[in-house]
Amino acid sequence: MASQIKCPNCGIYNTNAEYCTNCGTLLSHIKRRELAYAEEEKNRKERERIRKEKSPSLYQKYKNHKFLIVRVFVKVMHSIWMAFMAIGMFIAWLVSSIVA
Numbered sequence: 001m002a003s004q005i006k007c008p009n010c011g012i013y014n015t016n017a018e019y020c021t022n023c024g025t026l027l028s029h030i031k032r033r034e035l036a037y038a039e040e041e042k043n044r045k046e047r048e049r050i051r052k053e054k055s056p057s058l059y060q061k062y063k064n065h066k067f068l069i070v071r072v073f074v075k076v077m078h079s080i081w082m083a084f085m086a087i088g089m090f091i092a093w094l095v096s097s098i099v100a
Contacts, residue, residue, distance in 0.1 A: 004013050005027045007020040014021055018028040026032055062074040 002015050004015055005017070006013050007023065007025055007027060009025040010020060010023045012020060012022040014027060018031050019026055026035070059074055059078045062070055063078075065071050065074070
């Protein structure tokens with residue numbers, strides 16, 4: 001079945017077309033959604049990249065510091081934090097496996 005779509009820009013009726021044959025305006029609502037989603041995803045990734053650049057973590061900021069004592073201190077603290085998180089995750093897994 002042929003679908004007739006009126007162009008919102010120029011008013012010409014188009015049959016089974018994603019773009020207007022007269023002015024080239026996008027007519028397909030599915031294609032519009034796909035393009036809007038792609039643009040939104042691109043903007044989200046750009047915002048995330050900017051956020052990461054503007055506020056690096058303490059570890060990222062000082063892991064290559066010019067003073068050895070600062071680098072060692074940051075890496076030791078990072079290792080302790082990772083070990084603490086691993087133990088916490090193990091305990092959470094253990095509790096959830098015992099309960100289930």
